[in-house]
Amino acid sequence: xxxxxxxxxxxxxxxxxxxxxxxxxxxxxxxxxxxxxxxxxxxxxxxxxxxxxxxxxxxxxxxxxxxxxxxxxxxxxxxxxxxxxxxxxxxxxxxxxxxxxxxxxxxxxxxxxxxxxxxxxxxxxxxxxxxxxxxxxxxxxxxxxxxxxxxxxxxxxxxxxxxxxxxxxxxxxxxxxxxxxxxxxxxxxxxxxxxxxxxxxxxxxxxxxxxxxxxxxxxxxxxxxxxxxxxxxxxxxxxxxxxxxxxxxxxxxxxxxxxxxxxxxxxxxxxxxxxxxxxxxxxxxxxxxxxxxxxxxxxxxxxxxxxxxxxxxxxxxxxxxxxxxxxxxxxxxxxxxxxxxxxxxxxxxxxxxxxxxxxxxxxxxxxxxxxxxxxxxxxxxxxxxxxxxxxxxxxxxxxxxxxxxxxxxxxxxxxxxxxxxxxxxxxxxxxxxxxxxxxxxxxxxxxxxxxxxxxxxxxxxxxxxxxxxxxxxxxxxxx
Ligand code: PNW
Numbered sequence: 122x123x124x125x126x127x128x129x130x131x132x133x134x135x136x137x138x139x140x141x142x143x144x145x146x147x148x149x150x151x152x153x154x155x156x157x158x159x160x161x162x163x164x165x166x167x168x169x170x171x172x173x174x175x176x177x178x179x180x181x182x183x184x185x186x187x188x189x190x191x192x193x194x195x196x197x198x199x200x201x202x203x204x205x206x207x208x209x210x211x212x213x214x215x216x217x218x219x220x221x222x223x224x225x226x227x228x229x230x231x232x233x234x235x236x237x238x239x240x241x242x243x244x245x246x247x248x249x250x251x252x253x254x255x256x257x258x259x260x261x262x263x264x265x266x267x268x269x270x271x272x273x274x275x276x277x278x279x280x281x282x283x284x285x286x287x288x289x290x291x292x293x294x295x296x297x298x299x300x301x302x303x304x305x306x307x308x309x310x311x312x313x314x315x316x317x318x319x320x321x322x323x324x325x326x327x328x329x330x331x332x333x334x335x336x337x338x339x340x341x342x343x344x345x346x347x348x349x350x351x352x353x354x355x356x357x358x359x360x361x362x363x364x365x366x367x368x369x370x371x372x373x374x375x376x377x378x379x380x381x382x383x384x385x386x387x388x389x390x391x392x393x394x395x396x397x398x399x400x401x402x403x404x405x406x407x408x409x410x411x412x413x414x415x416x417x418x419x420x421x422x423x424x425x426x427x428x429x430x431x432x433x434x435x436x437x438x439x440x441x442x443x444x445x446x447x448x449x450x451x452x453x454x455x456x457x458x459x460x461x462x463x464x465x466x467x468x469x470x471x472x473x474x475x476x477x478x479x480x481x482x483x484x485x486x487x488x489x490x491x492x493x494x495x496x497x498x499x500x501x502x503x504x505x506x507x508x509x510x511x512x513x514x515x516x517x518x519x520x521x522x523x524x525x526x527x528x529x530x531x532x533x534x535x536x537x538x539x540x541x542x543x544x545x546x547x548x549x550x551x552x553x554x555x556x557x558x559x560x561x562x563x564x565x566x567x568x569x570x571x572x573x574x575x576x577x578x579x580x581x582x583x584x585x586x587x588x589x590x591x592x593x594x595x596x597x598x599x600x
Pocket of ligand 1: 560
């Protein structure tokens with residue numbers, strides 16, 4: 122029997138409409154309705170990765186160890202004892218990865234530099250072979266008309282730096298490293314991000330002990346680690362500005378906690394705004410306001426960080442853009458309390474992606490932009506990461522039909538589209554991630570890529586989500 126097609130359906134609908142004497146809008150007859158979610162001209166579509174998660178080549182050409190090398194090699198830390206020793210071997214296969222980017226049609230690529238590849242001891246003598254690798258990657262991207270966006274620090278702190286982020290000297294070493302990169306790459310790279318996700322390399326690494334270096338410091342010391350993290354960012358901004366052309370765009374990538382009002386009414390919107398300032402007090406709020414919010418200092422009391430003259434001026438350095446990494450959110454409501462909001466409890470039935478922490482909250486991309494813009498009015502915003510893990514299966518036809526990832530992406534880009542129509546200065550979107558990679562403590566057990574990687578052969582295969590993203594980029598609209 123002949124199957125009933127979409128065209129047949131269109132005819133049936135048209136016939137029914139004609140019978141009823143109504144005229145149908147074009148949309149009902151199978152016209153591409155994506156046009157209603159058209160992104161602004163010049164919107165930048167990209168993919169994101171990070172050095173330790175994709176490069177491998179852990180000891181190649183003089184690279185020094187980072188705290189993630191040490192941590193992942195510690196027995197019992199990562200799933201299956203996985204390490205980033207080989208990862209996707211992008212250190213050797215980078216040309217193949219740039220081809221993947223070109224086939225997607227992206228105009229931008231967010232990548233990070235392994236600090237200990239360039240400065241094996243974190244400071245002092247640079248390793249020219251390490252820098253050469255990034256010269257090759259940047260040149261390959263530019264030859265393919267892809268704009269590089271470079272993150273200077275995505276958690277892989279050189280292991281040789283005494284005391285790591287417990288030491289102020291590390292913030293200064295970061296500034297020297299930033300100056301060196303600016304001197305050598307800013308002729309071709311015009312967008313830099315200082316650090317990636319403060320809470321992950323400070324709190325989770327030094328207070329909770331779940332990420333490298335795996336410490337569980339008491340509050341006063343943990344707050345000082347936070348301070349050194351944001352100080353590194355500030356000194357890094359100054360170093361980039363002093364050593365790169367004045368047109369260079371400087372920002373950061375921050376996983377600001379996101380708060381979505383339970384209903385779009387004035388009182389709940391105000392609750393979400395207040396929660397955004399409180400929930401990001403030690404990091405984004407401090408950077409954007411150039412001082413620690415009073416409420417944060419009061420809350421921390423004697424455990425508040427020690428601040429030296431000049432610190433806050435560096436930390437409050439003006440940014441050209443704020444990059445937001447966003448995966449999920451909390452719902453908040455106005456509750457009449459002094460703080461003005463309550464965070465809604467999460468039911469056990471709330472849906473999530475393969476990583477249990479990615480509760481599916483597609484409104485997060487819209488509200489993170491709106492809350493951040495309403496509070497601090499940055500000149501430009503990028504979504505520097507958005508994406509999800511999924512339990513990908515390779516079919517006998519060698520296809521990966523990751524419809525759940527497509528569902529996640531389509532919904533998030535639909536909500537982000539709204540922010541662009543309301544005039545928020547969203548300039549681009551970087552999908553996490555270009556390819557499956559070393560997902561920190563989850564090792565290779567959680568796949569975030571839109572390209573499947575067979576970790577035995579390192580073969581890359583586009584998933585359905587890669588086809589979907591290519592179509593989205595080609596139309597500059599959600600499809
Ligand atoms: C981000 N959490 O990290 C990182 O920037 C990426 O390196 C990482 O691969 C990606 O998100 C996916 O996880 C996070 O547990 C890791 O809340 C974990 C959390 C948040 C962000």
